Amino acid sequence: MGTVAKNKWVKYVFMKKSTALSPYLPETRMMSQQSLWGLLERHRHVMVKPVWGSRGRGVIQVSDLGHDRYAIHYESMKTVIQGRENTYRYIKSKTGSAQYMVQQRIDRPTIHKQPFDLRVIVQRKKNSSRWTVTGKVIKVAGKGYIVSNNTRSSGKLLKFNPGIKSSTISYLPAAALEAEIDKVSLLSVRRLEALFPEHRIYGLDVAADRQGRVSIIEANLFPAMSHFRKLKDEKTYRRILSYKRG
Template sequence: MTKIGYKWGVHRTLMGDRRVKSALPETVWFSEENLWSMLKRHKTVILKPSGGTGGWGVIRVRDLGGHWFEIHSGPRKRIVSNRKTAFTSISSITRSASSRYLIQRCIDLATFRGAPIDIRVMVQRKRSTPWTVTGHLAKIAGKGYIVTNVALSKGFVLPVRQALKGSNMSGRPVQAVIRDLCDTALWSAQRLGRFSTVVGFDMGVDVNGRVWMIEANPKPAISLFLKLKDKSMYRTIMAYMKR
């Protein structure tokens, strides 16, 4: 997959796996027609560059009703009063990116103390050995940010169990949700990782405990696991890195 279309390529590949398909938020290429169509169906969408990393360039757009729209990029929010102004404002951001933008349904992520959570799941193998989940952690967005990237939003990390137990998620046992996260990540790695030995998946859990696959990272930041008090996952990940 080229950098320009990496996230789109991942999405299309995973759509071909029936075990993972239901965990994928609806995703389309950014265009004016697609923007209004997606907002009509979902009311809130996420726009992100298909070749981007680290949470840079992510935009959340909300249809507030009555032709009012909220545009949230980085720590800044802007409310505009018509479609033309909204699209002009969004386009001014997307034009500065080096890759085309995607539009994705915005998942109502579980929150920890009011901040959205997503889950990083590391899946690794050694050459011909089976894929294995070697670690997972919860990333909590910094104040005012929609992205959970720790460096960009000045957020923090927690063990997944602690984050979900302290979140507003309801309706499902935490252990069952963690099992779904790991299973979905393993299935995804099996589908994607023909030529690789490590994939870091960014995954979501909504307020009802449903698991979502947000995106895959072919070069995940392992240093995040050093931020956990328990360093055992970091040691396991590093052991798999050694040839």
């Protein structure tokens, strides 16, 4: 299971085949010149991300500025390149021979001008088929970064309600948004259960766009618990641990 469990492309393809789940997954292709330019023509902004990566390593944002100019945002570095050939050569200098995917970028809302998404923990207990959302945390990207991984970008972690209230989507009913996030998260793990029948915990990276539409960015089978320790949310942390043990 280990190899497949960490392969983002395999999980995406399997999830995308679900009619119920498909609308919540951003368009994604294996990285090639054809797929990069095709997705950029449709969406103007894409994320180039490693098939085997974790914790935001190696993620590159590419934006079409028009007039054959492309903005590249890698780690905290931003550069503008003229021409497709030069742009692709630059991206390949960062990706090397590793397998990469290209994914439609979700237009994430912001908190203090920094984009954010969420980590949602979904679990079931031993000998139980009932999945439960046991934890949820808002991850705000650090200044100058596009990735929200707390360690990589020195970003912030916030509880759901305070985070939404301080964000650019504070006008949305927080309870309704949370219910939609929970619904899509549970849809995801019920689909993945067919691929990993023995697995009992998932960490889903979930994003809402600026209109509140929910998307699943990716699913992790071995999520770190450090978010909840750093957040000092003891109640949630204990609940997650109780499910892991039970």
